[in-house]
Every structure is written in C-alpha cells, then in structure tokens.
Amino acid sequence: MGLDLSLSSSGVVVLGLDGQLLHHTSIITKTRGMERLWYIRSQVADICTKHRPCLIAIEGYNRGARNGREEAGELAGIIKLMLFRNNVPYITPSPMQNKKFATGTGKAEKNQVMLAVFKRWGFSANTDDEADGFSLAVIALTIETKREPENATQREVIEAILNPPSKKKVASRKCLS
Numbered sequence: 001m002g003l004d005l006s007l008s009s010s011g012v013v014v015l016g017l018d019g020q021l022l023h024h025t026s027i028i029t030k031t032r033g034m035e036r037l038w039y040i041r042s043q044v045a046d047i048c049t050k051h052r053p054c055l056i057a058i059e060g061y062n063r064g065a066r067n068g069r070e071e072a073g074e075l076a077g078i079i080k081l082m083l084f085r086n087n088v089p090y091i092t093p094s095p096m097q098n099k100k101f102a103t104g105t106g107k108a109e110k111n112q113v114m115l116a117v118f119k120r121w122g123f124s125a126n127t128d129d130e131a132d133g134f135s136l137a138v139i140a141l142t143i144e145t146k147r148e149p150e151n152a153t154q155r156e157v158i159e160a161i162l163n164p165p166s167k168k169k170v171a172s173r174k175c176l177s
Contacts, residue, residue, distance in 0.1 A: 001053035002136025003044065004098075004129045005075055010040055011129030013137040014051045017145060022051055024134070026127045037071070041078050048088060055144040056083060057136035060092040093139055093161050095132075101157040102135040120150075 004011035014023040027043045029036055048056075058079065061072075083090050096106035103116040110128035117123050117131040121138065125131035142149055142158055149155040 001048070001051065001056045001140060002133040002138070003056055003058045003079070004132035004136060005040075005058060005072070005079060006129055007036060007040075007072055007075060009127055009129045010044075011125075011127060011131070011133030012044065012047055013123075013130060013133035014047065014053060015137045015141050017054070017141070019141060021123065023047060024123075024125075024130055026129050033071075037075055037078055040075060041082060044079055045082055048083075048086070053088065053140075055140045056088060056090040057098075057140040057143075058090050058092050059098055059132060059136055060094040062095050091140065091143065091161055093136065093157070097157050097160060098132055098135050098139070101139055101154050102131075104151075104153050 002013045010027040012025050012027060016022050027040050029039045031039055058076065061076070080090065099108040099113055100106040102113050102120070113135065114125050114128055114131040117125060117134050121134065123134045125134060139161070141147065143162065149158050
C-alpha cells in the first residue's frame, strides 16, 4: 500500500502481492483541524481493514514545506500511531526517493511523476497524489515480495530505504558547572 499523506488530498493506492491494482483514491475533505485529521485517519483505517496490507510506504516529510507542516506532521503521526497499534509495518521513503524510484531523478516535478507512473506501470492517476501513492505502493511491493527492482536507479532507492546511512553521533561534552 502507498500513502501520499496531505491535508488537502491524500493519495492512497493498494496493490495485491501479485501487483494487481486493488484500490486507489484521493481522500479529500473540506473540514479543518482535528475533524480533518480524524476523517483522513478513519478513511485510511477503513482501507487498511478492507485490504489488510502487509507493508505500507508512507511518503516522508517534505523538509522544505512551510505552510501547515505542524498539522501535516500531526496527520502523519496519527496515521503511524494507528498502524503501530494495529501491528502494520510501514516505511517512510522521502519525497526525493519516491520521485527517483518513479522517474529516475529525485528532482522530478509532479506532472513528470504522473507521466512516468503511466508510462512505466500503466496507471492513469486521477491526481498527482495518487501517482505518488502508486509509486509508493510499488516500493512497498518490491520490498515486501523481495522482487528485483526494474533498474539500477530503483535498486539504489530500495537499498537506501532498507539500509539508510547511519547518523553520526555527536560527541558528548561535559557540562561546566
């Protein structure tokens, strides 16, 4: 399953273990605040209950985003907590990794991702969020089924997701008293 979480339009795509498209939608609501977060969470929960995904790829945070990032973070946290509570494993490929997996470059524009998803996998997305969700679903499927990625770029993305570079530890400093 692939989730491109957004406050305005969350793209959700579910693929079967054989790669068959089982479900796709954009979750759209005009509500605000907690009501919006609850609505999106409820829709994702219903889809998870119906399709029982083995692994979900949730697009990670867009580090450059400014507007609404606190509420977007709350949405991601609510979804991740729900998945944790229900023992549903998830991964969080970055937006750059998702674009690179779909198009071959991490700097692709949304319309380029939509076109690449159509050309590569034949999925005609209704929105760019669904195109992102589809690519994320393929990432999850590739990892879950241990399928060989289609090319070296995709292999590189999968490797980076499975084995992220370790963060350097900051040397501990003694505090002056």
